[in-house]
Every structure is written in structure tokens, then in C-alpha cells.
Amino acid sequence: MRPARPKVNRNLALGVGLAVSACLVAAGCGDGSAEIAGPQAQESPATQAGPADQGSPESQPSQEPSADPNASPNADTNTDPSTAPSASAQGTQGTDTDGTEASPQASSSNPADPSATATQELPRGGTELFPRYRLVGYSGGAAEAFGRLGVGDMQARVDEIEKLGKKYDGDGREAQPVLELIATVVQASPGKDKMHRARTSDAEIGRYLKVARQNKALLLLNIQPGRADFLTEVKAMSRWLEEPDVGLALDPEWAVGKKETPGRVYGHTSAAELNQVSLWLDEFVAEKQLPQKPFIVHQLASRIISDVPELRPRKNLAFVISVDGIGARKDKEDTWRTLVKPLPEGIHTGFKLFFEEDREHGKLMTPEQVLKLKPRPGYVLYE
Template identity: 55%
Template sequence: MPSSPDATRRRVLAVTAAAGLGVLTGCGGTPSRARPAPEASPPGGSRSSPSAGTGAPGPSGSATARQPARPVKRRRPELPRGGRELFPRYRLVGFCGLPGAAALGRLGTGEPGQRAAEVEKVAHRYAAGREPLPVLELLATVANATAGPDGTYRSRTPAATIRRFHRVARDRRALLLLNIQPGRADVLDEVKALRDWLVHPDVGIALDPEWEMARGQVPGDTYGRTDGHELTEVARYLSGLVEAHDLPQKPLVFHQVATSVVRAQSALRPQPGVALIKSADGIGSPGLKRGTWQRLVHDLPDGLHTGFKLFYEEDAQGSRLMTPKEVLALRPQPEYVMYE
């Protein structure tokens, strides 16, 4: 059983999540699969000019021979602010949450556009020699304290909400991370349900394995867990999408609040085109958070990047929020900083 303050927060969030999704869906049920808005340009690249190869009359008044159209060189998809590799060029800084559920994070308050503008400013405070890349981490699968009609203890965020945040992310040249709290649902199934979003170059995945429940477990009562084999399976699926659609590097974040939440970490295998990011979770004073960090980054597997999670309200209760300077002083230096 998790110790306070995390335990209290977990119980509150499990109930709040269900209430927040109830507002969004009207019934808390599972929506149909997401259908994102089409790309601004056609799949094959820019269209040829309408006047190309029309056989316009030559100087003598006769039509010139029709010239074969030159093949249009397809521009490879890139990250929102250019390039195809996340690191070491960028430092990711984001807000997470769900509209209508303020307790679940910063994205639960105000308009998405306002939050995107705010995280842009925060991201620049973390540049430290890198280019800041803002992130909107939207809860796409949310663990619930009740089983629901299918017994999975999770709800899916409606496609309309994901589409709204994807448009904001695209307008702000930011990344959209779709966060999965699976409850008792299969993690890979939840990732695959988001495939129509994941084929976009600006969309990645964040996993919250503390909300991944085994049979008989209920979200909010105990920590869930994953392992290196399951994380590798998800990374392999994302790698397949990257290859099939010639996408830029795709982030796969997993938030970890305690060493017990990720078992058999040595089994984790990096996959082509996927940036694996281990994000240290947990509430507390700067000293407590540094202690958690040191435990979680000890003996990191090769190819694993690091992230760090901050809580605007909970970290400040009885203490204070860590400053960007303090976060950047951690070693290894976090490459993704997320505020809840």
C-alpha cells in the first residue's frame, strides 16, 4: 500500500478521473476509435502546379510536345520544430491533465490554447543549451475506481477531446503525448486503440504503470506495475509505425513513482525510431524528490533517457516547488520535465 501523500492523492484521483470523464462523455463509456483531422497537405507531398506539362503553344504557334511530369520529391515528416531526432537537440517540457478534472493536472484548467501558451514560456526556462519543445500530455485512457461495464476499471477519452488537443499542439508546434492509465485493460490494446493518432509525426505515448492493475486490484488502493518485457512490446509496436509511415523519432515515456512499479528493467530493449524516457514520479519536498530520483536512475539501461515530474500544488504543500535550476542540476540531466 503506498504511503502518504501519494496514497491519499491516488484515492482522490481515481474518483476524480471517473467524474471528469463523465463530464466529457456524458456516460463514461468507451468512445469509438479516434479519427484525427486530415493533414494539411496530401499524403504524397505537394501537388504539382496545374500548369505543369500542359503543352502550351511554342514560338511558332504549334503546341510543344507534352513533357513527362517530374516526380515530386516527398518531404519526410519531421518533428514539430524540425528534424527527425528528439535528442540531444531538444528538451521536452510539458503539462499533463484532462479537461474538466483540475485534480488531474494543469491541462484540466482553462482553455487548451492558454495552457499551451503557458507551457511554452515554462519550456524556455529549461532550455540550458537545448531547443525547448513544449508537450501537451493528455490523459487518453484513465483509471477508474469502479469496474465499468466491461470490468476494465478504465475509461477512454473521447476522440473529439483528443482531436481538440491535437489541433492546439499542431498550432503551437508542440508534441502531443497520449497518456495511458490502463486499469485492468491490456496496455498494448490501449496503445493500439490510439493508432490513428500515432501515425502522426507529432504524437507519442506516455504510460502510467502505477495505474496498471492485476486481477483483484483496484486503482487507488495500491500501486500497479509493468516490466521491461511489456515496455519493449509497446516500443516495438511504435517502432513498426515509425518504419511503416517514415515518421520521425517517437517518444515513449513511462512514469515511475517507485522501484517496484517497473520490474525486470534489464529486459527493456530500445527499438529503432523510439525514444524511451523514464520519468521519475512522486510527490514531496526537493530533498525527497532528489532521493527518489537517485534511486530510480541508478543503473539505467543503455539507451534510456530521463524525465522528471513536478506537482504544482502537492509538492508545495508543507514545502516548495523545485526551481528549473534545481531540476537541471540533477544528474543525469532530465530531458523531459513534466508538470501536473
């Protein structure tokens, strides 16, 4: 089974061009954290990066990471959150100037009692995701190459998700549509702060949230941190996480060490770091009296997350490990069994399918085949 993602690694080069373009047309970039503006935020096609903006082939990461994703990580693979530079915590936030876009509500000056129950509901009712719902969605971002969600008209993609969701509700669970937006995008270029990541502008996030709300869908913010630590990047999105219909997804495949380059090696995280992030988010949800929030962690192979049995479920989070193996059906099912076996009780499962990469090895798995997995996944994502 091929663990690498050539298409995604090519996106690293594309991400560099997008970040450069965004700095030209959006406010910010002065603190060293590049900002990615969406199509509506860019002034003209002339400012958009193309192949010529991506640098020479020698400056780009290799098509596949050179490291074996199942090999033991070295000591430098994971960034220690306590030593992350403060510059990466500040970021550059875009300004919503279009009144038609969704925007986060202002933070309350009087934090809620952490022991209080949720006062807001999920898009389609209730305050808990599981076992009532099965999340079904697309992932993508500022460029079509990032995934199906960013291809063409966004409403058309949501309509596809709704139709697809009906094929996943045969066991009595309701399908909850999900838009998983890559909100912090890993970069081949280090940027001024050397963190190898760029944050999507508030205007672009608001554009996705507007469509999600029009369709009673959930918006998930996907974090590819590069050399930054997860908690810093998650806190940078806190104004959006205050919303009852915005969740979080972490992609440790792109979490590399201080001396490593994304795309040349596989990233890695630990149960300790994930527990740190989930604890912060759990307390945040309780304080803001929000409904249960999806907390997704993508896992390509065993070595991506160390000490998996040490993961801790949280009361206010629907904690999901999404198995992101690529290949033919048999290979994907083998990866599934390997990665779900060590999961502790209370951690839910997810399953990712790739429209292009999986089909290079055979037919795309059908919803009926996905639902035969044991346990049945609570989240099904298509890229």
C-alpha cells in the same frame, strides 16, 4: 517521502462521474468501454457529473493505495497482454463533427518499407528528439483536477509552457513544448467490460491536437490502463499515433491485476511488457515513415517496474523513464538517484514536478535545481 497521490486518487472518483456523463452525451459505451467527452462535447451543465454522481463514500477507493509501492508485487499485479479480453481492444471512438478540430489522416493502404527513413519532421524541425531538444510540458485532461494542462484556457497554458521552456534551454538544448493528455483514464468503477478505464473521445483528443499544432508542440497520449493491458490500449490510439506530432506516455502506477481495484493498490508492469509495447511502436513508426516518437514511462517508485535493466532502447523512439517521486527536494533527488541508477544505456530520463503535492513539503524545485540532476533530464513535466 510520501509515495501516494491523494489528489490523483480522488480523481478516480471524479473519473467515474465523467465517464457516466460521457456515455449520456457521446456515441458509444455499448461495447463496455466507457468514453470520456471533453467540455465541448457535453451538451449542458446538467449532464456533467458532480459530487452527487460519484456514489457513496463506501463505494469509492481509499484516499491512498494500501500497498507499499516499494514492496514486491504479487503474481496477479500485472495483466498478461495475451489473455486480455478482446472487448477492450475495440473501444468506442468519438466522431469529429467540428471541422475546426484536428483529425488524424487516413491510414495508407500501402504500408511503407520498415527500413525507410522518416519522410515527416517534428513540429520544430528534424526527425530526432535527442539530443537537440528537451521536452518541457504540462499534464492534465478532461477535469481540472487531473493536472495543470486542463485548468482554464488551453492556449494560456501553452504560453506558460513556452515561458517555462526558456528556463530549460541554458545548456544548449532547445525546449520542445509538450501537452501530455490523459487519454485513457483509470476508473474506480469497473465498467461493463470490468477494465476500470475509460477512453477519451476522438473529438476531445482532436481539440488538444489542434492547439498543439498551432503552437508547434507535441501531444502525448497518456495511458492509465486499469485492468486492461498496455498494448491493447496503445493500439486503440493507433489512428492518432500515425501523426508525426503525437507521442505516447504509459502510467503503470494505474496498471493493476484482474482482481485488483485501482486506487486501493499500486499498479505494476514489467520490462517485458514495456519492451513488447515499445517494439510494436518502433515498428509502427518505421512503417509509417514517421519522425522519432517520444515514448514515456512514468515511474513513481522502484516496485512500479520490474527488471528495469532489461528495458530495450528502440531506434525510432525517444524512450524516457520519467521519475515521478513526490515530496521535498531532498526526497525527490533521492528517488531520482534510486530510479535512474539501473537504467540501461540508451534509455533517457525525465523528471516530474507537482504544483500542489510537492509544495506541501516545501518549495517547488526551480529549473536551475532540476538541471543540476545527473544526468540532466530530457523531459520535464509539471502536473
